[in-house]
Amino acid sequence: MKAEQISVFLENKSGRLAEVMRVLGAAQINIRALSIADTSDFGILRIIVNDKDKALAVLKDNNFTVSKTDVIAVEVPDSPGGLSKILDLLDARKVNVEYMYAFIERHSENAVIIFRFDENDKAIEVLQKAGITILSSQEIYKR
Amino acid sequence: MIWNQEFETLPREALESLQLKRLQATVNRVYATVPFYKKKFDELGLKPAHIKSLKDMRLLPFTVKTDLRDNYPFGLFSVPMSSVVRVHASSGTTGKPIVVGYTRRDIDTWAELMARTLTAAGIHQGDIVHNAYGYGLFTGGLGAHYGAERVGASVVPISGGNTKRQIMILKDFGPTAITCTPSYALHLADVARDMGIDPSRDFKLRVGCFGAEAWSENMRHQIEKTFNIDAIDIFGLTEVIGPGVSSECLEAKNGLHVFEDHFIPEIIDPETGEPLPPGEKGELVFTSITKEAFPVIRYRTRDLTRLNPEQCVCGRTFLRMERITGRTDDMLIIRGVNVFPSQIESALLQIEGLEPHYQIIVDRKDNLDTIELLVEVNEKIFSDKVKKLEVIEKRVVHDIKEMFGVSCKCKLVEPKTIARSEGKAQRVIDKRKI
Structure with missing residues (x-):
């Protein structure tokens, strides 16, 4: 997504x-x-x-x-090590980050990170397998 | 000082009869040996025998830069390649240069003409000449080199670039004369000062011959003061022979004597092509009358100037042309290199997605010409990645460097920010104060 x-x-x-x-x-x-x-x-x-x-x-x-x-919005816990875990997963599969930026959700304890990868589809596959939440444009707005 | 007393001071009448004889020989030669000229003559119903006096020059067809390009590379040579001992080239439009050839005798003529040029500036045997014109296909370096050797001076063939090393050599070798573009001379002075060297005291220079680009009387004063030298304006163009077409004399420093025993100058109305009377300003046209490998008939230079028939204090009987004050086309001269905006445009359009919305800003910083290209970003080339846009900027800089040997800066700008006047963009902004 x-x-x-x-x-x-x-x-x-x-x-x-x-x-x-x-x-x-x-x-x-x-x-x-x-x-x-x-x-x-x-x-x-x-x-x-x-x-x-x-x-x-x-x-x-x-x-x-x-x-x-197309970018990939990933929900991560707003706690130490939250981003690190995601990056380790991607690094293990040699997916590169082109750029990224982040914001904090208003109604939860999570942060949302917007990623642009060199291979977006591969990144989605890696993240989904690991059970990471990926948000659509509409979902970003509801958080 | 005069190198060739006999020819440079010929009485006008004798000069004109010599010109006619040589013109007729040249016209015969091109008609017989260069299909391009034969075709042009035939279309006009003109035979070489119709040229009976210098006034008949006006019957001859003009030659323009595109004619030279269309016959790239050797189509206008009037001798077989086996008689050509050298080629040179100038930058032409859209990538293809203008190629010219020289027989052994042409090289000899050229050395003679450059010997006259340097002698007119007071350069002689015993002088050391720091020749910072570029060596290579460009005619400046080798032209000045052969002339300096001909007068018996010691030549330092330093060529262009590597400015700090040039300063060291200027200081250590003690040259008494320098040959380069006027803007490069001032750049040398700037770099010298940065190195703690005073160009007016620490060099032994006495005189400089400067050409290959337009410069002004103000710039002459600046160069003369900066180096404590005499600065002489010299002129030439590859299509005619290279440097050595005309030169100022040290005595008057007022107009450039055209070496009329080798080239016939005319001033024409650029609109109608009609010859203008002496003293009127118009487009400068040259016919070469002694060249063997690459003669040109009524070559339109696109340079604007006027010819002064008054006798000069130096004793030369040759007409003097004024400094070039402008051009009839949009050609820019950047560090001595001829650049047409159309060439830059075609380089830009080679890049996929780029549209011809650009502006060329020419400036002079630290006495060196600079080009900045503003290019509008459209959706086809835009990307969310910085890298992709930077690749486009780098490609533009690289392609321009490849084409002209001149470094430029490329700046991407937002669409519709380049001023359009009446729907037509102003392509070139020349901020140089020459």
């Missing part, structure tokens, strides 16, 4: 992130999790939102370059 993330290209100049947020806010879109990858020239904003189709549409309308990417 995969979740969908929206990626937005940001040129490295002031006000660009603010502009994305303004566009999303005006369209009543809520962001659940985000991360920014940055280089000296540009950044990539990665977000998980409540209404991805609408978010894509309004961002495109405002001339942003956007893409939709």
Whole structure:
């Protein structure tokens, strides 16, 4: 099961992130999790939102370059060693993490980690076999 | 100082009759040996015998850069390859260079012309010449080299690059003359200062011959002050012979004497192609009248200048051309390399998914030309992974370097951020203050 993330290209100049947020806010879109990858020239904003189709549409309308990417949202206990266990499982099967970011659930003792793997399908198989909970986009929003 | 007193000071009348004789010989030769020229003449109903005076030059067809490219590599040579002892090439459009050939006599002519050039700058036997023009297919390095040897100077064939080592050699070998592009001269000075060396005191330089790119009177003053030398403007282009087409003299430093016993210059209206009267500004056109392997007939340089027929204080009777003040096309000269925006565009479009939304920003930092390419990111090349976008930037930098030998920077920008005026993007922003 995969979740969908929206990626937005940001040129490295002031006000660009603010502009994305303004566009999303005006369209009543809520962001659940985000991360920014940055280089000296540009950044990539990665977000998980409540209404991805609408978010894509309004961002495109405002001339942003956007893409939709499958990511894997994994629920882990918010306690020491929670992430370590997951990474060990993946490492044992030689699955690489391209990037990841995390947030804490509001209604439980768990954290959700958003992963982008080099081989998403293999990662899902490994995680499911180990009984790890993988969340869909909708489920992320209910937590 | 004059290298070839006899020819460089020929009375105009004698010069013009020599030009006519040589022009007629050249026209006969190309008509008989180069199918491209024969076809062009035939289409116009023109026979070599129709050229009876220098005024008849206007009957001859023009040759343009694309003609040279279309006949790549050796199609315009007027002698068999067995008579060609050297080839050189300049960067042409879309990857293919313009290739020119030289017979043994052409190389000899070229050495003579560069000997005249260096002598006009006061360089003579006993001088040590630091030749920092690039050696290779580029005509600058070997052109200056042969000329310096011809006058009997000691040549340091340092070529371009490795600037710190150049500073060491400038200090230790004590050259009295330098030949390079004007921007590289100023870059050398910057690096020297960084190394704690004062270029106005710690070198023995007396004079420099600078060319291969446009520069200004202000830049001349800057170079002269920086190195405490005389800075002389020299001119040439690969298609005609390389450096050694025209040169300033030390006495006047006011206009470049065209070596008219070898090349006939004309100024034409770039729109109509009609010759303009002396003193008017227009496009510079050259016909070579002594070259054997690669003669050119009315080659349109796309450079804008004017010709000054006034007699010079130095005694030369040759016309003087003004510094090149512009071009009729969009060619950029980056560190002496000819770059067309269309070449950059075709390099970009080789990359899958890239659209032609780009801007070329040319600047001069620390006296070196820089190119920055802004490329708009579209959905086809965009990725959530930084790596993928960086690969595109690196590929652009690599391809441009391969094509021109010039390093550039590539910056990805958001779509529609490159200014479009009336639907047409401004492709080139040249911030250089020359």
